[in-house]
Amino acid sequence: MQDVYAQLVSYVLGVWRHRWLALGMAWVLALTGWAYVWQMPESYVATARMHVDTNSVLRPLMRGLTVTPDINQRIQMMSQTLLSRPNLERLARMTDLDLGATTEGQKEALIKRMQQSIGLSGSRGNASLYSIEVTDPDRETARRVAQALITVFIENSMSDKREDSSGAQSFLQQQIADSERRLVEAERRLALFKQENVDVLPGGGGDYYSRLQETRGALQQAQLQLREVENRRRELQRQIEGEDPVFIAGGSSGMAQSPLDARVQSLQMQMDGLLARYTAKHPEVVRLRGLIEELEAERQADYARMREQPGASFGGLASSPVYQGMRSMLAQTEAEAAELRVRVGEYERRAEELVGKVNQIPEVEAELKQLNRDYDVIARQHQQMLERRESARLSGDVESTGGEVTFRVIDPPFVPQKPSKPNKLLLNAGVLVVALGAGVGIALLLALVHPIVTDARMLAHSTGLPLLGTVTWNKSPEEKRSSVWRLAGFTVCGGALLIAFAGVLVAPGIAA
DSSP: HHHHHHHHHHHOOOOOOOOHHHHHHHHHHHHHHHHHHHOOBBBEEEEEEEOOOOOOOOHHHHHHTTTOTTHHHHHHHHHHHHHHHHHHHHHHHTTTTGOOOHHHHHHHHHHHHHHHHHHEEEEETTTTTTEEEEESHHHHHHHHHHHHHHHHHHHHHHHHHHHHHHHHHHHHHHHHHHHHEEEEEEHEEEEEEEHHHHTTTTSSSHHHHHHHHHHHHHHHHHHHHHHHHHHHHHHHHHHHHHHHBBBOOGGGOOOOHHHHHHHHHHHHHHHHHHHSSSOOHHHHHHHHHHHHHHHHHHHHHHHHHHHHHHTTOOOGGOHHHHHHHHHHHHHHHHHHHHHHHHHHHHHHHHHHHHHHHHHGGGHHHHHHOOOOOHHHHHHHHHHHHHHHHHHHHHHHHHHTTTTOOOOEEEEEEEESSSBBBBBBHHHHHHHHHHHHHHHHHHHHHHHHHHHEEEOOHHHHHHHHHHHEEEEEEEEHHHHHHHHHHHHOOOOOOOHHHHHHHHHHHHHHHHHH
């Protein structure tokens, strides 16, 4: 730490040794810099602030439909186009700046100067707040250019907003037509799918399982009716096949009923009544069936004995009304049985078809849900766009009647009485700092190039020899007075530099 401190002291002493050179360098650089700043041309800056409603017609219409664009995009694009060549030429005409530009070169120089002198910036805290700056050597010209710039700004923005509104209407109309086409296509797909899978779709005429149950119930009913008809047909067939010819002796034909026939018919009627209440294995039914069989056997034996009698003639069954009635009933029963067999076959086919589609039900239901979901989404979007189109129309009507204020000048163009650029106070102070720094730097450089020994430590370090002691130099009175005068002269010259700096700062105000 002692070495560092000693080194710093040696640097300070080296600079102090060349203090007059440093002060002279500072004077030269300061005077040169102040003279340059003094001759710099001054200019006035006209400033204005305005509030711009950046919520265009397009933004509320597109909310939730697509990715919302940057709310400042339209204003930024308009700000860039505001400084285009046509707009700058318009500004020059509005402010009469073009009167002094008669040649093409002068006009080109005027346009470039206006591009450099006009600035348009937005506020970081408020995206709707914009500032306008116009720099010009003439105070009144700066104000007129700023006012004309505000006028052009508002006119261009209103024009762009009307174009945005028209573009939003066209865009929505195109999107509505596209969504309507997609909606019709979704309806067509849904209707076609329902037609192809009507037998397994839920709702409507009942779901799959209820239709399967109804089909199976109808099949069982048809099968039961078929069995009943088949039983009736077999009974008629048996009775017809068991019907024997009735003969009358002497060649006359006719019908004769024996007592056995009456008993058989009576027992048969009793057994039919019991069968309606009991099964075929009921004891009473079994007993009656046995009696009927015995009587039938006895009747057949009587018929056989009668056939063996000579001279007997038989009347054909064809002429028997009972036989003909039974044949008619048999034909009707067979037709009914055939009809029921067809019905049973159709119900069996339907039941087998429904059972075969049981694995398709989850897939059909899932696809139906997907189609319904797609249709609902498209229909909802279509309805929303219809509402937005109406909102766009109403918004355009409000703008056309001037019911919405989108631009407001917060601060009108203002130009200070004194020039705003350049900031000569800051520049002159910077010149002084640079001049003093350059003088100190030159003195330090000379001290490093031509070092001297200022204390015993440096001497021992430079020679590498042991130091036995030091001898103090006592100045004479004349030398002390000379040192005081030199210090006073340096102080006066340094103070004069500061006084000159103060004069440079005060002089512009006095001149104004």
